[in-house]
Amino acid sequence: xxxAKRKPLDEIAxxxxxxxxxxxxxxxxxxxxxxxxGEKEVKMLVSAMKLKNRKDGREQSLDGFVLxxxxxxxxxxxxxxxxxxxxxxxxxxxxxxxxTIGDMYPHRIVVPGLNTAIFGxxxxxxxxxxxxxxxxxxxxxxxxGICPIARCAKSMLNGPCGGSSDGHCExxxxxxxxxxxxxxxxxxxxxxxxMEYVRPPKNWSTSHSGGRRIIVRxxxxxxxxxxxxxEVLE
Amino acid sequence: xxxxxxxxxxxxxxxxxPVLDVDKLAKTAAEAPYVGSVVTVDYACQSKTIxxxxxxxxxxxxxxxxxxxxxxxxxxPSLFQAYVRRGKINEFLIETVDLxxxxxxxxxxxxxxxxxxxEARLAAAIARLAALEPLEKHEEPMRxxxxxxxxxxxxxxxxxxxxxxxxxxxxxxxxxxxxxxxPGVLLSKxxxxxxxxxxxxFELVIEAGEKxxxxxxxxxxxxxxxxxxQGKGSLTRSCKEAMPLFRLKxxxxxxxxxxxxxxxxxxxxxxxxxxxxxxxxxxxxLDLAMxxxxxxxETDVTLIFQEMRASGLSELTYKEAAQLGIRFIRYDNKSPxxxxxxxxxxxxxxxxxxxxxxxxxxxxxxxxxxxxxxxNIGIADALRIPISLDGGxxxxxxxxxxxxxxxxxxxxxxxxxFPKPEAVARAEGKAAGILAxxxxxxxxxxxxxxxxxxxxxxxxxxxxxxxTCPYEAxxxxxxxxxxxxxxxxxxxxxxxxxxxxxxxDIHNYTDEQLSIETEAYLRGGF
Ligand code: SF4
Ligand code: SF4
Ligand code: SF4
Ligand code: SF4
Numbered sequence: 001x002x003x004a005k006r007k008p009l010d011e012i013a014x015x016x017x018x019x020x021x022x023x024x025x026x027x028x029x030x031x032x033x034x035x036x037x038g039e040k041e042v043k044m045l046v047s048a049m050k051l052k053n054r055k056d057g058r059e060q061s062l063d064g065f066v067l068x069x070x071x072x073x074x075x076x077x078x079x080x081x082x083x084x085x086x087x088x089x090x091x092x093x094x095x096x097x098x099x100t101i102g103d104m105y106p107h108r109i110v111v112p113g114l115n116t117a118i119f120g121x122x123x124x125x126x127x128x129x130x131x132x133x134x135x136x137x138x139x140x141x142x143x144x145g146i147c148p149i150a151r152c153a154k155s156m157l158n159g160p161c162g163g164s165s166d167g168h169c170e171x172x173x174x175x176x177x178x179x180x181x182x183x184x185x186x187x188x189x190x191x192x193x194x195m196e197y198v199r200p201p202k203n204w205s206t207s208h209s210g211g212r213r214i215i216v217r218x219x220x221x222x223x224x225x226x227x228x229x230x231e232v233l234e
Numbered sequence: 235x236x237x238x239x240x241x242x243x244x245x246x247x248x249x250x251x252p253v254l255d256v257d258k259l260a261k262t263a264a265e266a267p268y269v270g271s272v273v274t275v276d277y278a279c280q281s282k283t284i285x286x287x288x289x290x291x292x293x294x295x296x297x298x299x300x301x302x303x304x305x306x307x308x309x310x311p312s313l314f315q316a317y318v319r320r321g322k323i324n325e326f327l328i329e330t331v332d333l334x335x336x337x338x339x340x341x342x343x344x345x346x347x348x349x350x351x352x353e354a355r356l357a358a359a360i361a362r363l364a365a366l367e368p369l370e371k372h373e374e375p376m377r378x379x380x381x382x383x384x385x386x387x388x389x390x391x392x393x394x395x396x397x398x399x400x401x402x403x404x405x406x407x408x409x410x411x412x413x414x415x416x417p418g419v420l421l422s423k424x425x426x427x428x429x430x431x432x433x434x435x436f437e438l439v440i441e442a443g444e445k446x447x448x449x450x451x452x453x454x455x456x457x458x459x460x461x462x463x464q465g466k467g468s469l470t471r472s473c474k475e476a477m478p479l480f481r482l483k484x485x486x487x488x489x490x491x492x493x494x495x496x497x498x499x500x501x502x503x504x505x506x507x508x509x510x511x512x513x514x515x516x517x518x519x520l521d522l523a524m525x526x527x528x529x530x531x532e533t534d535v536t537l538i539f540q541e542m543r544a545s546g547l548s549e550l551t552y553k554e555a556a557q558l559g560i561r562f563i564r565y566d567n568k569s570p571x572x573x574x575x576x577x578x579x580x581x582x583x584x585x586x587x588x589x590x591x592x593x594x595x596x597x598x599x600x601x602x603x604x605x606x607x608x609x610n611i612g613i614a615d616a617l618r619i620p621i622s623l624d625g626g627x628x629x630x631x632x633x634x635x636x637x638x639x640x641x642x643x644x645x646x647x648x649x650x651x652f653p654k655p656e657a658v659a660r661a662e663g664k665a666a667g668i669l670a671x672x673x674x675x676x677x678x679x680x681x682x683x684x685x686x687x688x689x690x691x692x693x694x695x696x697x698x699x700x701x702t703c704p705y706e707a708x709x710x711x712x713x714x715x716x717x718x719x720x721x722x723x724x725x726x727x728x729x730x731x732x733x734x735x736x737x738x739d740i741h742n743y744t745d746e747q748l749s750i751e752t753e754a755y756l757r758g759g760f
Contacts, residue, residue: 032734038694039737040733125698
C-alpha cells in the first residue's frame, strides 16, 4: 500500500494560516490503513489545530471529513459543495488525492497534510517498510522475490556492492543488505546459480526516467458511445 | 425513552472531613436537567442501603441512578447490579462518582474550590448518565463443567478439592512430576500454553509431557505458587549450606537441624537491587523461627530483614516471637548482610535500630524469600490477566475480590500473587474453589453490554483492531469488514481508540457520550 506520514503540526499551521475556512479531507484507503490520514487522524488534526489556534489567538473555521478514496473523482464530487465553500483544502490523503482535488478544482488552493513516502508493507503494528519503487518492469523473478531496486540503497542489479558486511548495508547498518537477503533466499530455494546470472542494464524508461507514466487498459476503456450513454444517465 | 435520574449522595465522606457542603450540592444537583430527585444517605456502600437506594429509585420512577459515595474504588456500579437486575432499572444505567479521591483529598485546604469542583464533577456525571443507553446482555450455555487448576500446590489442591466436592470435574495441571492424591484428573509435567474463549467456555492448549492437548473448561483457578526453585544470590554463593525456608522446615520436622544458632535472612541476595519486600515470606519465617526457638530455647534465633509486614493476626505472632527471645535485625539496602570473608559461618550486618555493625555466628543459615513464579508471565499472557510489577498475578481488589482476577471465570489463589503462609493459601484455595463452583452453577455465560461494535460502512478492513485486541475478539467477517465476537470482548476500548476510520464504538463510551461528559465538566457546574 501507499504509506504516508503526517506533516508536523507547525508546517500544516503555516500552510493554512492565511485562510479562514479550511476543509480538511481524509481518505479511507491506504492512508487510513497506515494510520496517517483516516477519520481518526483527521479528527485529531482538527482538534490539534483548534487548540493551537486558541493558543495563538487565531480564528479559523476547520471542517474535517473523509472520503472513501480521494484519488477518484466520483468520491470527490460527493463533497464538492464543501470544497467550493472553503478557502483552502488541506488534503490528508496521499498526494494522489491531493492532486485529484487540485485538478478538479483548479481555482482552489489544495495543500498536502501528509508526506507521501513509500510503497510499504506493515511488518508489524506501527512499522512499515519499503519494498518496491514502481520501476514498471519487475525483475524479482530472478532475485528470489526480493527487490534490489527498492531494498538496495544503490539499486544494484548484479550482486552486492563492496560495502556489504555481515548482512548489513554500508549506507546504514540498521538496514539489511538486499543482496545478502537475496543470496540467503536463493540458497534456501537451491537456486544459487541465479547469483551468477547477469542481468543486462535495466531499461529505465518504464520507470520515472521515461517521464510521467500513463497506464492504459484498452479493453476496460469505455467507447465514445458508452460514454455518451453515461452522460445521458447522469 | 424517559431519562430520569435519581441522585444518591452519601454523607459519610463529608462528615469525616468537613470540606463539602453536601446539602448545597444536593440542592444544585436537583436543578440539573434530567434529575428527578436527589437523596442523601449514610453508608451508600452497605447492602441494606444499596437495596433501599434501588427501591427508592423505582418508586420515584427513575430509570437511572447516580451514586456519589465516598470512594469509587469500593462502591462501583457492579455492587448494585444484582439488586438492579431484579428491578426495572437497566444495570448499565447506574454510575458512580468518586468525590473523595477526586475532590475532597486534593482540595482539603480549599473548601471553596472543593465545592466548585464537586459541582462540576457531579454535573459531568449527570450529563453522562443522561446520555447513556440501556444495554442488553446475552446468554450462552457452558459446554462443560470443567475446572482447570494451574498448580497442584497447597492452594491449588484445596481449590480442586472444594470444587470437586460440589460436582465440578477438576483437572489439575502440575509442572513437576510429583504424584499426589488429587481429586479428578492430574496432568503432571504439564503447563498451559495458550487459551482461547472466555469465562464459561475456555479452550486451553496444554503441553502434557511430550504432546499438546486441547482442553475445554468453564472456569480456571491459577495457583501457580511462588518460585521455590530459586536460591542464587550472594549469600548462597559465599555460604554453600544456606538453604531455602522449606528446607529448614524439613530439617526441623525430621529433627536433623544441627545445634547452634539459626539465622533467617529475608533474601538470598540482599545485595541485589531486585529484592522486593513482597517476596519476603515473613509469615513462614516467623513461624519457623518460633518452632526452632521452642524446640531448643537456648539456641539463638535471629531474623534479618528490610521490612517486616506482619499484619493482622501475624502482629500477635510477631509480638510472641519477640517475647520468646527471637532477635530481630533490620537492615537497609545500603549496608546489606554479607558472609564474613574469614569465617564462612559468620554473617556481618549493620543493625539499623542500634546503628552498629554486628557479626553473628550461625550453624544454620536460611533465606525466606519466595520471588514470583517466572511461569506467571506465560500464564498471564495466555489467560490475558494482569501481573504486578513484581511478577505476581494481580487480584481484583483486596477487599472485594481477593481471589478474583479482572477476567470473569479466572480466579487466583495462594502464593501466585505473593508469598503466603500455608493457612492463608489453603483458605484462599477454598475461596477460589467455591467461587469457581458458583461461577459454573448457572450453566450459562453472560456476555455483551458495554462491548465494542463496528459500523461496517466506516470500516476500512485495515486489520488494526484485529492486531490490537488483546482478547482476539475482532476479525474480518464474510462481508470484508471487521466484526467483533461479543463473547470475547472485554470492552477494554483499545480497538476503538486505535481504529483509523473511527469505525468502532464501545457501547456507552462513544465519542459523543464522552464529549458530553467532558464538556459538562469544563463548563464547571450546573
Ligand atoms: S523490480 Fe521494480 S516493480 Fe519489481 S519490486 Fe522492484 S521496483 Fe517494484
Ligand atoms: S550494502 Fe547491500 S544493500 Fe547496501 S548498497 Fe551495497 S548491495 Fe545495496
Ligand atoms: S481498525 Fe477500524 S477500520 Fe480497521 S479493520 Fe478494525 S474496524 Fe475496520
Ligand atoms: S474493546 Fe476492542 S480491543 Fe477491547 S476486548 Fe473488545 S474488541 Fe478487543
